[in-house]
Amino acid sequence: MTTSIQSWVERVRAGDVRALARAISMIEDGRPESTSLLKALFPHSGRARVIGMTGAPGAGKSTLVDQLAREYRKQERTVGIIAVDPTSPYSGGAILGDRIRMQAHHADPGIYIRSMATRGFLGGLARATTDVTTVLDASGKDLVLIETVGVGQDEVDIVRLADITVVILVPGMGDDVQTIKAGIMEIADVFVINKSDREGAERVEREIRAMQTLAIRPDQWTPPVIKTVATEGKGIPELAAAVAGYEEFLEQKDLLLKKKISNWRERLIEMLRETLLERLLREQVGEGEIARLAAEIAEHRRDPYSLVEEIVDGFGCREERQIHHGDTETTTPESQNRAFRGPRARRTGK
Amino acid sequence: MTTSIQSWVERVRAGDVRALARAISMIEDGRPESTSLLKALFPHSGRARVIGMTGAPGAGKSTLVDQLAREYRKQERTVGIIAVDPTSPYSGGAILGDRIRMQAHHADPGIYIRSMATRGFLGGLARATTDVTTVLDASGKDLVLIETVGVGQDEVDIVRLADITVVILVPGMGDDVQTIKAGIMEIADVFVINKSDREGAERVEREIRAMQTLAIRPDQWTPPVIKTVATEGKGIPELAAAVAGYEEFLEQKDLLLKKKISNWRERLIEMLRETLLERLLREQVGEGEIARLAAEIAEHRRDPYSLVEEIVDGFGCREERQIHHGDTETTTPESQNRAFRGPRARRTGK
Numbered sequence: 299m300t301t302s303i304q305s306w307v308e309r310v311r312a313g314d315v316r317a318l319a320r321a322i323s324m325i326e327d328g329r330p331e332s333t334s335l336l337k338a339l340f341p342h343s344g345r346a347r348v349i350g351m352t353g354a355p356g357a358g359k360s361t362l363v364d365q366l367a368r369e370y371r372k373q374e375r376t377v378g379i380i381a382v383d384p385t386s387p388y389s390g391g392a393i394l395g396d397r398i399r400m401q402a403h404h405a406d407p408g409i410y411i412r413s414m415a416t417r418g419f420l421g422g423l424a425r426a427t428t429d430v431t432t433v434l435d436a437s438g439k440d441l442v443l444i445e446t447v448g449v450g451q452d453e454v455d456i457v458r459l460a461d462i463t464v465v466i467l468v469p470g471m472g473d474d475v476q477t478i479k480a481g482i483m484e485i486a487d488v489f490v491i492n493k494s495d496r497e498g499a500e501r502v503e504r505e506i507r508a509m510q511t512l513a514i515r516p517d518q519w520t521p522p523v524i525k526t527v528a529t530e531g532k533g534i535p536e537l538a539a540a541v542a543g544y545e546e547f548l549e550q551k552d553l554l555l556k557k558k559i560s561n562w563r564e565r566l567i568e569m570l571r572e573t574l575l576e577r578l579l580r581e582q583v584g585e586g587e588i589a590r591l592a593a594e595i596a597e598h599r600r601d602p603y604s605l606v607e608e609i610v611d612g613f614g615c616r617e618e619r620q621i622h623h624g625d626t627e628t629t630t631p632e633s634q635n636r637a638f639r640g641p642r643a644r645r646t647g648k
Numbered sequence: 649m650t651t652s653i654q655s656w657v658e659r660v661r662a663g664d665v666r667a668l669a670r671a672i673s674m675i676e677d678g679r680p681e682s683t684s685l686l687k688a689l690f691p692h693s694g695r696a697r698v699i700g701m702t703g704a705p706g707a708g709k710s711t712l713v714d715q716l717a718r719e720y721r722k723q724e725r726t727v728g729i730i731a732v733d734p735t736s737p738y739s740g741g742a743i744l745g746d747r748i749r750m751q752a753h754h755a756d757p758g759i760y761i762r763s764m765a766t767r768g769f770l771g772g773l774a775r776a777t778t779d780v781t782t783v784l785d786a787s788g789k790d791l792v793l794i795e796t797v798g799v800g801q802d803e804v805d806i807v808r809l810a811d812i813t814v815v816i817l818v819p820g821m822g823d824d825v826q827t828i829k830a831g832i833m834e835i836a837d838v839f840v841i842n843k844s845d846r847e848g849a850e851r852v853e854r855e856i857r858a859m860q861t862l863a864i865r866p867d868q869w870t871p872p873v874i875k876t877v878a879t880e881g882k883g884i885p886e887l888a889a890a891v892a893g894y895e896e897f898l899e900q901k902d903l904l905l906k907k908k909i910s911n912w913r914e915r916l917i918e919m920l921r922e923t924l925l926e927r928l929l930r931e932q933v934g935e936g937e938i939a940r941l942a943a944e945i946a947e948h949r950r951d952p953y954s955l956v957e958e959i960v961d962g963f964g965c966r967e968e969r970q971i972h973h974g975d976t977e978t979t980t981p982e983s984q985n986r987a988f989r990g991p992r993a994r995r996t997g998k
Contacts, residue, residue: 333953340951555946562952563942567925569956570933574924575917577960583920592913596905601690602912603683606919610927614964 300334307338313376313437315410322412325429336429343435346378348442349541350460355447357466358492362528362537363445364402367409369538370441376408378434382427382446382456410434424455425572428565431459455568457485458561461554462544464537466490467506469498483509486521488540494525494533519547578613650684657688663726663787665760672762675779686779693785696728698792699891700810702832705797707816708842712878712887713795714752717759719888720791726758728784732777732796732806760784774805775922778915781809804832805918808911811904812894814887816840817856819848833859836871838890844875844883869897928963 309317321339324332351366353359360381367377379399403409414426427444434442446456457463465486491502503523510520522540526533548554579585594600659667671689674682701716703709710731717727729749753759764776777794784792796806807813815836841852853873860870872890876883898904929935944950 333957337951337953340953341948344948558946559939559943562945563939566938566942566945566952566956567929569952570928570959571921571925573956573960574928574963575921578920578924579917588916589909589913592916593909595912595916596908598691598694601687602916602919603687603690606916606923607683609920610923613924 303331303334303338306335307342307436310335310339310433310437311342313407315407318410318433318437319412321433322430325426325433326414328426332429336432339432339436343432346431346435346439346442347462347545348431348435348444348460349462349464350444350446350457351464351466352446352457353466353490353492354468357468358528359445359447359466360399362466362490362492362526362534363443364399365526365528365531365534366537367441367443368403368531369534371403371406371408373538375440376438377410378431378437378439378442379409379411380427380430380434380442380444381411381413382423382444410437410439424459425565425568427456428459454485455564458564461548461557462487462541464488464490464541466492467502468493469496469502484513487519487544488537489521489523490533490537491523491525492528495527499525517551517553519544574613578609582613583609653681653684653688656685657692657786660685660689660783660787661692663757665757668760668783668787669762671783672780675776675783676764678776682779686782689782689786693782696781696785696789696792697812697895698781698785698794698810700794700796700807700813701816702796702807702813703816703840703842704818707818708878709795709797709816710749712816712840712842712876712884713793714749715876715878715881715884716887717791717793718753719884721753721756721758723888725790726788727760728781728787728789728792729759729761730777730780730784730792730794731761731763732773732794760787760789774809775915775918777806778809804835805914807832807835808914811898811907812837812891814838814840814891816842817852818843819846819852834863837869837894838887839871839873840883840887841873841875842878845877849875867901867903869894928959932963933959 306317306321310321321332321335324335351359351363363379363381367379370377381399399411403411412430414423414430431442431444444456444460463485465483465488467489469491489506491499493499503525506523515521522543524533524537524540526537528534548557579588583591591600591605595602595605656667656671660671671682671685674685701709701713713729713731717729720727731749749761753761762780764773764780781792781794794806794810813835815832815838817839819841839856841849843849853875856873865871872893874883874887874890876887878884898907929938933941941950941955945952945955
């Protein structure tokens with residue numbers, strides 16, 4: 299570990315806001331240095347309780363999350379908030395919005411808020427969120443609240459990072475139990491009906507109860523339903539208590555580690571998937587080559603299925619590849635094709 | 649190519665419904681034989697025009713797609729329909745629903761309808777949809793209509809497969825321009841306001857127009873807005889004409905190939921990502937090992953970042969790996985760990 303990484307780690311662990319911000323930006327940008335930092339921070343993480351909070355657009359998530367954070371501050375627990383919005387085209391964190399939210403907490407150093415938005419198509423927002431959680435956890439935050447819009451697979455993946463999942467519904471949003479993704483209803487540990495002073499709150503509760511009678515969870519937990527009016531702070535202590543109740547349940551039944559293992563299983567596979575592709579694109583098939591091959595496929599001069607097999611067969615054969623890169627200096631189509639025939643070339647080469 | 653694959657290919661090309669159904673099931677199940685079939689079918693594909701149709705739940709997509717298919721049948725063009733619902737937990741195709749929809753077309757052999765739902769977490773619904781499109785295309789269908797719910801990244805990925813994208817909106821679905829994913833609005837080549845006899849249709853149209861003045865597309869195309877009442881067949885010929893209009897535009901400007909190349913670029917990367925992971929899990933780190941490693945991470949005995957690097961470093965170059973598999977026959981934890989240290993072991997081994 300270099301000295302600069304080491305001092306950075308120490309500053310993050312001390313909760314230094316600028317060190318935190320720099321670490322998170324680096325993760326968001328997918329910079330390779332972030333891996334060294336994460337390796338060094340990981341052993342210091344694992345203490346924070348991670349709470350995922352999700353709901354349809356307009357459910358009042360930010361307000362609810364801010365209020366819950368305020369409640370935890372009363373309990374003298376420190377809080378990190380990651381606000382993820384995969385539907386937003388903005389990147390680099392919606393800095394202005396974060397500042398406004400921070401100010402609402404009177405610049406309390408016990409709260410750190412950071413927005414994250416969709417990255418390019420090699421995205422990995424779930425991965426980035428995991429990494430930022432590790433950073434906030436290592437910085438000593440007692441709780442990490444991850445807030446996201448519950449409308450797609452990305453969001454289910456993000457919410458799956460959490461130890462505890464809170465699903466936020468609101469009255470009057472349609473005929474079916476809300477327009478949020480079906481899979482999210484199933485992973486709720488606690489339900490919130492926010493804006494519960496509106497007409498229809500009872501109906502939403504009945505719908506949740508009806509759903510609960512249809513499917514009993516493997517862990518036998520029945521998610522409580524908490525009614526809140528976040529803008530007025532109503533129901534917030536009850537929500538904190540419900541979360542604590544599930545936390546206690548997890549601990550009593552020794553389920554927390556089991557849940558963490560199952561989460562890490564999925565994250566590990568996701569990390570492998572991304573890292574493999576990243577390395578393939580960096581070391582073996584550059585962006586330019588991908589574009590050329592895509593053109594050959596689009597013109598039906600090549601089938602993608604055989605091509606993918608060839609490329610994957612040749613993956614990781616560094617020495618072989620170097621030889622081929624030598625060949626491809628003369629850029630006849632024939633020699634370019636050969637670059638992906640690692641195994642075959644090797645066989646005939648012997 | 650084996651005789652059985654060859655005869656299967658011939659039956660698919662002849663439009664044999666049972667051969668089609670078997671091919672699609674095999675793709676859905678991710679069976680390895682499907683790759684051989686796809687390799688053989690791909691050279692016979694590329695003729696069909698692929699139209700993606702997406703919209704919020706309740707927008708009346710199925711009815712609209714069925715009506716459009718009927719319109720194309722009047723023009724004596726054959727149609728394949730892939731109905732993708734990533735929010736549905738069902739798998740293997742919603743056979744009953746497909747039959748009912750087929751019957752609505754009086755069992756017309758010029759129409760083939762197939763539902764596809766979410767698979768497990770190694771999913772790849774976009775990949776499966778691409779593959780089924782290849783099959784329907786090779787079977788001689790003039791048009792392939794892909795119908796999906798436009799609420800998440802999965803859906804954007806699926807719709808991106810299409811040559812032409814139709815986004816379906818309905819009046820009265822909320823304050824913002826519908827609850828569908830922002831990215832989908834931007835990829836619409838044709839807008840449909842379905843159920844346009846309802847109040848608010850004009851408002852939706854104004855919102856689309858307002859959005860269009862804000863962002864001019866790189867190809868300078870202004871997506872037309874078509875009003876339909878699908879249940880009554882209203883506006884359907886106009887929709888078909890609008891689609892044909894964009895098709896003509898693409899051809900005039902020589903944009904179709906460009907679009908196909910850009911689509912294949914993304915698909916190719918996605919295929920590589922999945923195939924790499926699949927092979928890693930099959931050949932190097934089994935599910936059991938992943939579970940064991942996840943436990944070590946959850947207990948903070950190991951950091952995931954270094955672990956992923958080690959595993960990826962050791963992946964590839966089959967001959968090397970076979971040597972290590974020899975080692976790991978004695979399953980001490982130490983020798984198991986060594987399996988991930990391909991490069992290091994190789995270096996010392998020389």
